[in-house]
Amino acid sequence: MRERGGRAPLLVLVGALVFLWVPVLVLVGMSFNAAGTPYTWGGATLDWYAALARNEEVLTGLGNTLLVAAGATAGSVILGTPLAIGLHRHLRSGAWEALSLGPAIAPDLVLAIGLLSLFVLSGVTLGLHSVLLGHLVFGTAFVAAIVRTRLGHTDPALEEASRDLGATPLSTFFRITIPSLAPAILAGGLLVFTLSLDEFVIAFFTNGPATPTLPIVIYSMVRFGLTPEINALAAVLLLVTFTVVLAAQRLTGIGGRRRA
Amino acid sequence: MTPGPGAAPVPPTRVRRRRRGSAEGALLAGPGLLYLALFFLVPLAIVLVIAFMDRGRFGGIVWTPSLDNLARALEPVFLSVLIDSVVIAGITTLLALLIGYPAAWAIARIPARWRTLVLLLVVLPFWTSFLIRTYAWIVLLNSQGPLNGLLVGLGLIAEPLSLLYTPGAVVAGLLYAYLPLMILPLYAAIERLDPEIREAAANLGARPWTVFRTVTLPLTLPGVLIGSIFVFVPSLGNFVVPELLGGGKTVMVGNLVRDQFLKARDWPFGATLALVVVALLAILLVLQARASRAVEEGARA
Numbered sequence: 001m002r003e004r005g006g007r008a009p010l011l012v013l014v015g016a017l018v019f020l021w022v023p024v025l026v027l028v029g030m031s032f033n034a035a036g037t038p039y040t041w042g043g044a045t046l047d048w049y050a051a052l053a054r055n056e057e058v059l060t061g062l063g064n065t066l067l068v069a070a071g072a073t074a075g076s077v078i079l080g081t082p083l084a085i086g087l088h089r090h091l092r093s094g095a096w097e098a099l100s101l102g103p104a105i106a107p108d109l110v111l112a113i114g115l116l117s118l119f120v121l122s123g124v125t126l127g128l129h130s131v132l133l134g135h136l137v138f139g140t141a142f143v144a145a146i147v148r149t150r151l152g153h154t155d156p157a158l159e160e161a162s163r164d165l166g167a168t169p170l171s172t173f174f175r176i177t178i179p180s181l182a183p184a185i186l187a188g189g190l191l192v193f194t195l196s197l198d199e200f201v202i203a204f205f206t207n208g209p210a211t212p213t214l215p216i217v218i219y220s221m222v223r224f225g226l227t228p229e230i231n232a233l234a235a236v237l238l239l240v241t242f243t244v245v246l247a248a249q250r251l252t253g254i255g256g257r258r259r260a
Numbered sequence: 261m262t263p264g265p266g267a268a269p270v271p272p273t274r275v276r277r278r279r280r281g282s283a284e285g286a287l288l289a290g291p292g293l294l295y296l297a298l299f300f301l302v303p304l305a306i307v308l309v310i311a312f313m314d315r316g317r318f319g320g321i322v323w324t325p326s327l328d329n330l331a332r333a334l335e336p337v338f339l340s341v342l343i344d345s346v347v348i349a350g351i352t353t354l355l356a357l358l359i360g361y362p363a364a365w366a367i368a369r370i371p372a373r374w375r376t377l378v379l380l381l382v383v384l385p386f387w388t389s390f391l392i393r394t395y396a397w398i399v400l401l402n403s404q405g406p407l408n409g410l411l412v413g414l415g416l417i418a419e420p421l422s423l424l425y426t427p428g429a430v431v432a433g434l435l436y437a438y439l440p441l442m443i444l445p446l447y448a449a450i451e452r453l454d455p456e457i458r459e460a461a462a463n464l465g466a467r468p469w470t471v472f473r474t475v476t477l478p479l480t481l482p483g484v485l486i487g488s489i490f491v492f493v494p495s496l497g498n499f500v501v502p503e504l505l506g507g508g509k510t511v512m513v514g515n516l517v518r519d520q521f522l523k524a525r526d527w528p529f530g531a532t533l534a535l536v537v538v539a540l541l542a543i544l545l546v547l548q549a550r551a552s553r554a555v556e557e558g559a560r561a
Contacts, residue, residue, distance in 0.1 A: 009369070012362035013378070016439065019359075020385045023396035023436065026406060030399070037404075083292030090285020099293060103300050107497040107541065109514055110534050113521055114303025117310060117531075137299050140292055169284070198389050200500065205521070218391045222504060226399065234392045241387045245380065 024238060031231035048232040055229060061217035068128055068203075068213060069196035072135035076192045079136065080143025081185055085177065087144070088151040103141035111137065112205035119206060126208040134202040138195065143188035150184035190248045194241070311531035321527060329532035338516065342536065345512040348427060348502075349495035352434040356442040356491045357484065359435075364446035364483075368453075379447070386440040394504050397433045398424060401505070425507030433501040434491075441490035449483025482552040489548055497537055513537055 031049070035042025052058060083100055103111065115134045119126060158180065162172040178185070200215040207216060221227050311329060314322040332338065367378050385393065400407050401423040408420040423429060453476065461471045477484075499514030506512075513533055520530030 009362035009366035012359060013366035016359050016363040016443070017378075017381055019436070020382065020439065023393065023400055024385050024388060026399060027392070027396050079292040079295055082288040086285045086287075086289025086292075089288075090282060091289055096289065096293060099296050099301065100289075103296065105493070105545075106300070106304070107493060107534075107537065109497040109499070109517060110307060110538055111300070111303065113517065113527075113530060113534055114307045115299065116521065117306045117527065118299070118303045121306065133299055137296065140295060144292065194387055198387075200391060215389065215391055218389060218395075219500070222391055222395045222398070226402075230392065230395055234388065234396070237392065238384075238388050241384060245384060245387060249380075 024234070027231045027234040028238065030228070031235045033228075033231075037226065037228075048228045049236075052229045052232045052236070057212070057217050057221075058214070058229070058233065061212050061214040064128055064211050065197055065214040068132050068135060069193050071132045072139045072196040073189045073193045075132070075136045076139030076143045077185055077189050080140040080188065081147050081178070081181065083140065084144040084147035084151060085181075088148055100141060100144045103138045104145060108138075108199075108201040112202045115202065116205045126206055128207070128211045128213075130206045130208075131203045131213065134206050135192075135196045135199060138202075139192040142191055142195070143185070146188040146191065147181055147184045150181055154180045187248065190244065194244060307531045307534060310528050311535045313528045315526045315528050320525075329529045332529060333532050333536055338533070341511055341516055342513055342533075344427075344510070345496055345514075346540070348430055348434070348510070348512060349492050352431050352438070352495045353442075353488050353492045355431070355435050356439050357488060360439060360442035360446050360487060361484070364443050364450050367443070367447050368450040379444075382440050382443050390437060391500065393437060394433050394501055397429065397436065397505055401429050401432070424505065425509055427506065427510045429505040430502050430510045430512075433505040434495045434498060437498075437501065438491045438494055441494075442487040445483045445486040445490065446480065449480040453479055478555060481555045485548045485551055489544060492544065493541055496541070 030037075032044050032046070033041055034045035034047065087096055087100060111134070115130070115137075116126075118124075119130050124130060154177075159172055159176050162176045163169070167175070198215060199213075200219065203213045203216055204219070207213065212220075218230065218233070221230055310321055312325050312327065314324055314326050314328065316322050333342075363382075367375060367382075370378065399405055402408070403420045403422060403424070405424075407423065408417075411417045412420060457479070458471050458475055461475050462468070466474070496512075497514045497517075498512065499518045502510050502512040502515055513536070517530045517533050517537075520526045520533065524530075
């Protein structure tokens with residue numbers, strides 16, 4: 001049955017996609033503009049990319065961010081995966097559930113001021129390590145949440161079979177449980193990595209002045225006014241995101257429908 | 261692991277298995293839960309406690325309980341910021357819903373082979389840097405920016421409008437930042453709808469608007485509520501968008517909290533303001549849980 005008024009939602013969708021893409025594409029276009037402003041076209045250039053590649057602050061920030069994101073990803077997977085399994089198989093309790101999900105829904109600002117207070121009151125110096133400790137909080141929660149959705153679909157008979165055939169619990173865990181959860185662990189890890197790369201609020205509050213992460217560097221550049229190098233950075237980050245999202249889709253099959 | 265000869269009397273297997281299970285559970289979940297207790301619960305508890313303390317003369321915290329901060333948060337100056345924040349976040353959520361619902365509807369109706377691509381197109385901008393996406397609006401809304409250029413070029417306006425540093429710019433920035441968070445849960449809810457239910461209603465003579473109001477909307481209400489919370493929560497506590505696009509003229513509660521912690525060094529008052537935000541959100545979450553439960557029960561009946 002064809003519905004009446006079927007065109008209107010499609011128009012809104014097209015409008016929404018234009019709304020979502022025009023600002024990003026304007027920045028990408030400007031990144032090749034020699035004039036360096038959005039108002040006039042001064043010919044095509046790659047100068048802003050060269051300037052970006054020479055920008056010490058951006059490079060240092062990028063290094064710091066990658067360090068934190070890598071640590072947050074590894075730590076969240078190590079803490080979050082067993083947490084999900086333990087909650088799913090052994091500890092069915094509302095309080096533990098709430099604790100494991102809480103960081104995913106708590107406002108980042110509240111978590112950020114709480115962490116800052118904790119670090120300052122307990123005499124922990126601020127730096128990349130304190131940012132990492134903060135990112136591990138939401139990272140663990142997200143990995144645990146994603147792994148749990150997968151646990152509902154795994155077959156416990158496989159593990160029973162492994163134990164019945166004489167495998168130790170440890171070897172069953174690493175040879176059966178973890179491989180069957182691998183897609184969810186991978187998806188969770190990628191999610192934490194991308195969230196950590198772009199995380200600003202917690203980093204802003206819990207970082208020391210000597211070790212800015214990339215979002216903090218971008219923040220100070222953006223506050224300063226229009227900087228053409230940001231456009232080049234926007235284009236580079238967009239390309240990276242494209243690659244990561246497409247790779248994630250390929251690896252995990254999330255959102256992808258296999259065509260026959 | 262068979263008990264050797266002379267081992268203690270073997271307890272009934274069921275009990276033993278459960279005991280081993282809980283030890284295994286503690287071993288698996290323990291480290292993660294401990295971490296979250298230490299770096300999530302403790303920080304929240306600290307915020308809760310210092311909100312009811314006094315500020316020291318040179319910053320810092322005086323550990324004497326008081327309700328002064330709460331009273332101060334409700335003074336007209338701060339109350340008006342709180343109300344503005346709720347209004348701005350509310351308008352953003354409403355606009356996201358008005359755009360997101362038809363958009364999600366359309367995605368659920370397009371041929372399946374396009375659907376993944378369109379969903380990717382919705383999500384991809386969301387995964388690029390939040391700060392850069394906000395910066396893009398400084399560029400777009402600038403008095404010499406492309407949007408003003410377009411409007412002047414089309415002859416719609418004679419002089420460039422001051423679009424940047426207005427509440428409208430803040431709403432645009434927040435809407436841009438969080439619209440995908442509205443579309444995705446709505447899409448999930450709409451996609452699950454059984455078209456036959458609507459067809460049945462239509463075949464029984466209901467008009468399209470009646471079908472939508474009495475069948476479709478109630479069944480997708482949980483998605484509407486989740487999407488609204490996904491947009492409202494980060495909008496309400498945001499301080500980056502109001503600062504960059506509101507230009508200090510539109511102050512939201514997030515800016516106040518940030519300033520109390522990093523500039524005024526009045527942590528207790530900053531914590532109180534943050535708690536007011538948390539209280540507002542907690543009320544919303546309870547309402548959301550109630551409404552979804554009502555919908556589920558209604559569907560079952």
